[in-house]
Amino acid sequence: MMKGGLGNLMRQAQEMQETMKKAQAELANLEVSGEAGAGMVKVLLNGHHEVKKITIEPKLLGEDKDMLEDLLVAALNNAHRKIAARTSEQYSGLMSGLKLPPGVKLPF
Numbered sequence: 001m002m003k004g005g006l007g008n009l010m011r012q013a014q015e016m017q018e019t020m021k022k023a024q025a026e027l028a029n030l031e032v033s034g035e036a037g038a039g040m041v042k043v044l045l046n047g048h049h050e051v052k053k054i055t056i057e058p059k060l061l062g063e064d065k066d067m068l069e070d071l072l073v074a075a076l077n078n079a080h081r082k083i084a085a086r087t088s089e090q091y092s093g094l095m096s097g098l099k100l101p102p103g104v105k106l107p108f
Contacts, residue, residue: 023090030086034079041071045079047087 030047040057054075060068 020091027087027090030083032079032082032086034075034077034082036071036074036078041068041075043072043075043079045076045083047083049080049083051076 027047031052032045032047034043034045035041037057037060040060042053042055043051044053044055046052054072056068056072060071
């Protein structure tokens with residue numbers, strides 16, 4: 001009985017590992033856009049939080065440098081929050097089948 005339970009647990013762990021690899025690959029291909037200033041500044045990030053593109057409304061280029069910097073920071077933070085939400089959403093579905101003890105959280 002104990003041996004069968006352990007074997008079943010190992011099989012589930014291997015299946016979970018494969019599912020996690022698939023989810024990580026999907027997230028790596030993810031692209032998320034963040035915006036600030038009513039869309040005047042946009043950033044495109046991939047699932048690894050790498051900046052792929054920054055778009056700045058031309059009329060902002062003659063504006064206050066500090067304001068432009070603040071808008072860039074806000075757009076990047078917006079995109080990072082979106083990636084974090086998508087990552088959490090992706091992994092929470094995978095973890096729903098696990099019977100973890102109360103209070104145990106996995107890093108993602």
